[in-house]
Amino acid sequence: MTSGLAGKVALVTGAAQGIGAAVAAALASEGCRVVGADRTRYPGGSRGGGGVVLDVRDSVAVERVVDSVEATAGPIDVLVNVAGVLTTGPVVELRDDDWTTTFDVNAGGVFRVSRAVARRMVPRRRGTIVTVASNAAGVPRSGMAAYAASKAAAAxxxxxxxxxxxxxxxxxNVVAPGSTDTPMLRGMWHTEADHDATLRGAPHQYRVGIPLGRLAEPRDVADAVVFLASDRARHITMHDLYVDGGASLRA
Structure with missing residues (x-):
């Protein structure tokens, strides 16, 4: 069975870098006309659909962008929610705006963009939506309460x-990456020991390492997204696919 993605229109949020950029490239390689959205201008001309500036916290902007994409690129067949932010720190030190902003982007953004696209998919009776969450949504992480809770809500x-x-x-469907070699992850590291702890685990934080012994690359996550968006997954819905090298020890 082919992927069935050739000629379809895909909207990818958070497409400027990291996993979002990899998802946009992977969908384009399958023949999709990809429109990348990000808070900064996304260089998406090579993806066939261009790029748009979008703050997923703004409901009015979301509706306007979705209307614009459908008017210029065509009806959206695939939505991939990747846009996200990371706030770290102990709960007792988190500020209200840390919590609010993290939820507003990671959960609220998924809600707003999915709602806007779903409203247009329903009359057409076709389409697929994939949300990139995190394995932290299902495994407690010390110092990551806001991020983990927001990703659990999105999932x-x-x-x-x-x-x-x-x-x-x-x-x-949902794709739940583990530690992935992106600017977001590298921004959490301060020394080489942090890199090593990501791979081997940190017992003092009750954190298991990565059994496969490697960080995911963005394309590893993108391949999972493409699969769930494709006709090869035509009988899969409401599924949460962990792409974390075994780090969550999922049963």
Whole structure:
């Protein structure tokens, strides 16, 4: 079976770098017309659909951008929610705005963009939505409470959305990466010991290492997204696919 993605229009949020950029490139390689969205101008001309500036916290902007994409590129067949922020630190030191901003982007952004796109997919009775969450959504992480909770909210929202949209033939799934070699991850490291702890684990934080012994590359996550968006996954919905080298020890 082919992927069935050739000629389809895909909207990817958080497409300027890291996993989002890899997802945009992977979908384009499958023949999608990809529109990349990010808070900064996304250089998406090579993806066939261009790029747009979008702050996923702004409901009005989300509706405007989705309308614009559908008017210029065509009806959106694939939505991939990648846009996200990371706030770290002990709960007792988190500020209200740390918590609010993290949720507003990581969970609220998924809600706003998915809602806007789903409203247009339902009458067409087709489409697929993939949310990039995190394995931290299912495994407690010290110093990452806001991030982990927001990603858990985004994942559960996406599964609930999948249940509501199943009758219209629209599939909604989640990809949960573990530690991935991106600017976000590298921004958490201060010494080589932090890199080593990511691979081997940190017992004092009750954190397991990565059994496969390597960091994920963004393309590893992108390949999982492409699979779930493709016809090869046509009977999969409300699924949460962990791409973490075994770090979460999922049963």
């Amino acid at each position: 559960q929202f996406t599964r609930c959305l999948g249940l509501e949209l199943a009758e219209f033939g629209i599939r909604c």
